[in-house]
Amino acid sequence: xxxxxxxxxxxxxxxxxxxxxxxxxxxxxxxxxxxxxxxxxxxxxxxxxxxxxxxxxxxxxxxxxxxxxxxxxxxxxxxxxxxxxxxxxxxxxxxxxxxxxxxxxxxxxxxxxxxxxxxxxxxxxxxxxxxxxxxxxxxxxxxxxxxxxxxxxxxxxxxxxxxxxxxxxxxxxxxxxxxxxxxxxxxxxxxxxxxxxxxxxxxxxxxxxxxxxxxxxxxxxxxxxxxxxxxxxxxxxxxxxxxxxxxxxxxxxxxxxxxxxxxxxxxxxxxxxxx
Amino acid sequence: xxxxxxxxxxxxxxxxxxxxxxxxxxxxxxxxxxxxxxxxxxxxxxxxxxxxxxxxxxxxxxxxxxxxxxxxxxxxxxxxxxxxxxxxxxxxxxxxxxxxxxxxxxxxxxxxxxxxxxxxxxxxxxxxxxxxxxxxxxxxxxxxxxxxxxxxxxxxxxxxxxxxxxxxxxxxxxxxxxxxxxxxxxxxxxxxxxxxxxxxxxxxxxxxxxxxxxxxxxxxxxxxxxxxxxxxxxxxxxxxxxxxxxxxxxxxxxxxxxxxxx
Numbered sequence: 001x002x003x004x005x006x007x008x009x010x011x012x013x014x015x016x017x018x019x020x021x022x023x024x025x026x027x028x029x030x031x032x033x034x035x036x037x038x039x040x041x042x043x044x045x046x047x048x049x050x051x052x053x054x055x056x057x058x059x060x061x062x063x064x065x066x067x068x069x070x071x072x073x074x075x076x077x078x079x080x081x082x083x084x085x086x087x088x089x090x091x092x093x094x095x096x097x098x099x100x101x102x103x104x105x106x107x108x109x110x111x112x113x114x115x116x117x118x119x120x121x122x123x124x125x126x127x128x129x130x131x132x133x134x135x136x137x138x139x140x141x142x143x144x145x146x147x148x149x150x151x152x153x154x155x156x157x158x159x160x161x162x163x164x165x166x167x168x169x170x171x172x173x174x175x176x177x178x179x180x181x182x183x184x185x186x187x188x189x190x191x192x193x194x195x196x197x198x199x200x201x202x203x204x205x206x207x208x209x210x211x212x213x214x215x216x217x218x219x220x221x222x223x224x225x226x227x228x229x230x231x232x233x234x235x236x237x238x239x240x241x242x243x244x245x246x247x248x249x250x251x252x253x254x255x256x257x258x259x260x261x262x263x264x265x266x267x268x269x270x271x272x273x274x275x
Numbered sequence: 276x277x278x279x280x281x282x283x284x285x286x287x288x289x290x291x292x293x294x295x296x297x298x299x300x301x302x303x304x305x306x307x308x309x310x311x312x313x314x315x316x317x318x319x320x321x322x323x324x325x326x327x328x329x330x331x332x333x334x335x336x337x338x339x340x341x342x343x344x345x346x347x348x349x350x351x352x353x354x355x356x357x358x359x360x361x362x363x364x365x366x367x368x369x370x371x372x373x374x375x376x377x378x379x380x381x382x383x384x385x386x387x388x389x390x391x392x393x394x395x396x397x398x399x400x401x402x403x404x405x406x407x408x409x410x411x412x413x414x415x416x417x418x419x420x421x422x423x424x425x426x427x428x429x430x431x432x433x434x435x436x437x438x439x440x441x442x443x444x445x446x447x448x449x450x451x452x453x454x455x456x457x458x459x460x461x462x463x464x465x466x467x468x469x470x471x472x473x474x475x476x477x478x479x480x481x482x483x484x485x486x487x488x489x490x491x492x493x494x495x496x497x498x499x500x501x502x503x504x505x506x507x508x509x510x511x512x513x514x515x516x517x518x519x520x521x522x523x524x525x526x527x528x529x530x531x532x533x534x535x536x537x
Contacts, residue, residue: 021459028463035467076466080459088455183362186458187296187354190465194346199307204339208314211321 004103008111009118016081016119021088025080026123032073033127037134040065044139062135062142063153067234069131070124070161071227075197078120078165079189082172085116087182109269113170113262120165124158156237160230160254167226167257168193174265177272201225229254279377283385288393291355297397300351304344304401311340312408319413333416334497336409337402337426341493344401345433346469349486352394352437353444353461359386360448361457379533386445387525394437398430421503428507429496435517436489440465442524449532485520488513 016022044061089095098108135142143150172189179185199205201222210218222228232250236243291297315336319327363369372382406426416422443464447457468486481488492510495501 021455024459024463028467032467073466080462091455183354183358183454183458184295186462187350190350190462191296191300194350198346199343205310205343207318208310211314211317212310 004107005111005114008098008103008108009114012085012112012115013119015089016084016116019084019088021084022081025077029073029077029123029127030130033069033131034134036065036069037131037138040135041138059143059145059150059153062132063157063234063237065135066128066131066154067157067161067231069127070157071164071230072197074120074124074127074161074165075168075226076190076193077123078169079172079193080186081116081120081123082169083176083182083186083189085112086173086176087185090176091182105270106266109266112173113265116169116173117162117166120169121162124162124165128154128158153237156240157234160233163254163258164226164230167254167261168196170258170261170265174261174268177265177268196225197227201228223250223253226254226257229257277381279375279381280385280388283372283377283382284389284392287359287386287389291359291390291393294355294358296354297351297393300347301397301400304347305404307343307347308340308401308405308408312336312405312412315339316412328499329413329416330418330422331497331499332413333409333419333422334425334499336413337405337429338493338497340405341429341433341496342490344398344405345436345489348394348398348401348433349437349440349469350465351397352390352440353465355390355393356441356444357448357454357457357461359390360445361451361454362448364448364452365454380529383445383449383525383529383532387442387528390441390445391434391438394441395434398433398437402426402430418499424503425496425506428503428510429493432489432492432510432514432517435514435521436485438521439485439517439524442521442528446524446528446531449528449535482516485517488517 040061086095089098099105145153168189171192172186175188175192176182176185179188203222206218206222209221210216223232229250233247233254236247315332319332360369363372369382373379406423444457444461447460451457451460468484481491492513495506495509498506
């Protein structure tokens with residue numbers, strides 16, 4: 001069973017690598033990343049700007065930019081990868097062929113999830129390296145910490161953003177399984193992305209709801225956004241053990257999102273008539 | 276307008292208005308408007324500060340919800356555009372239309388008019404809900420006629436933005452027979468235009484990115500220190516630019532569609 005899961009994961013990874021839609025999306029990701037790197041360069045070099053982290057470019061500027069890229073845009077990419085993984089295979093009947101094989105359905109969904117998760121990991125790694133090189137080209141050496149500290153901070157950013165991406169990946173897979181109309185499935189996934197990342201996390205939305213239901217709701221509602229939860233963890237990366245009580249609730253909430261979305265896609269894949 | 280164009284437009288309108296995305300997103304926007312207006316109302320009730328000018332309040336409420344309304348409605352225009360052209364081409368139902376005695380240009384024009392009249396109706400509906408809720412909560416503003424003119428201009432600008440989106444998605448549908456290519460390209464375009472560029476406010480980029488141009492044009496919408504006429508005269512050249520952009524993409528659509536083998 002483990003071997004089958006592994007084979008499906010490898011096949012999924014390979015399919016995603018050679019998928020032309022994924023190539024389009026990766027190109028879009030690079031364009032967005034370059035625009036953002038240029039924008040960061042533009043803002044950091046504004047004459048009147050006050051740097052709250054001290055004058056000049058620092059690695060914390062870079063890590064903030066990187067976490068924004070990986071969480072804000074990487075989650076959108078994850079939605080599209082989730083859609084490609086289920087809907088396009090459904091259309092081309094490869095998914096149908098796969099579920100007629102003597103395999104448990106959970107082996108198929110496990111393989112798919114692992115393949116997509118590894119692919120997202122690769123995309124994030126490539127994106128981080130490209131983003132770092134863009135920053136270095138535009139702003140020179142930005143690393144003002146010992147290299148192992150910098151690497152540790154980067155790994156924390158990568159890991160937390162990967163969890164965020166997995167939430168949207170499995171949500172998108174779930175929607176692609178339960179919605180037969182492909183256009184509706186992708187746009188429903190994109191709407192969930194806009195709602196969770198653009199609306200729930202927005203301060204004025206949370207403030208409006210806080211004004212209606214009581215001010216203690218403001219923080220709670222803003223904290224429901226996966227991106228806000230992730231930023232709450234990342235900002236403690238300088239002392240993860242010492243600041244543990246400050247961000248543990250964020251870790252629990254983020255993991256709850258992940259578990260719910262994965263369980264939903266599991267249930268849908270097991271019980272739904274895929275064809 | 277010929278009866279063929281009118282017929283296609285009517286068919287497109289009635290087909291899209293019942294789409295689950297249109298219904299769902301319209302309900303969502305109404306709820307969002309209710310949250311924004313109620314939130315503002317409760318905040319003013321609780322605050323101990325001097326009363327705010329009703330005119331400023333009215334414009335602030337519409338402008339505070341306009342970014343969400345714009346992002347959701349342009350997203351909606353994108354999805355309707357995909358369903359309309361790429362969806363029909365992919366399912367082959369456009370062949371039925373092509374076998375009828377209509378010019379291809381009439382098909383494109385009919386689809387364009389049908390989708391955009393639906394978008395216009397949705398914009399007016401959502402903005403009317405915003406205005407109605409605001410009037411119920413805060414009463415009539417001091418300069419209501421001018422405020423209504425401002426809101427209508429805002430609705431027109433939003434309509435132009437959505438028309439650019441639908442036109443580009445129609446172009447994707449005309450260029451690519453495969454629905455997935457159109458879908459992925461349209462979504463990518465939305466990500467690049469709506470999600471990434473609004474943070475970069477430079478003069479050159481606003482000519483390439485309609486979302487950026489739109490956000491710059493509505494910047495002074497709620498600024499009561501600038502009179503309505505001054506605001507409109509400052510944005511008029513850009514409105515002409517947006518109209519020309521729509522016309523240019525429409526002509527490209529017609530040119531490609533009339534020459535292509537379906």
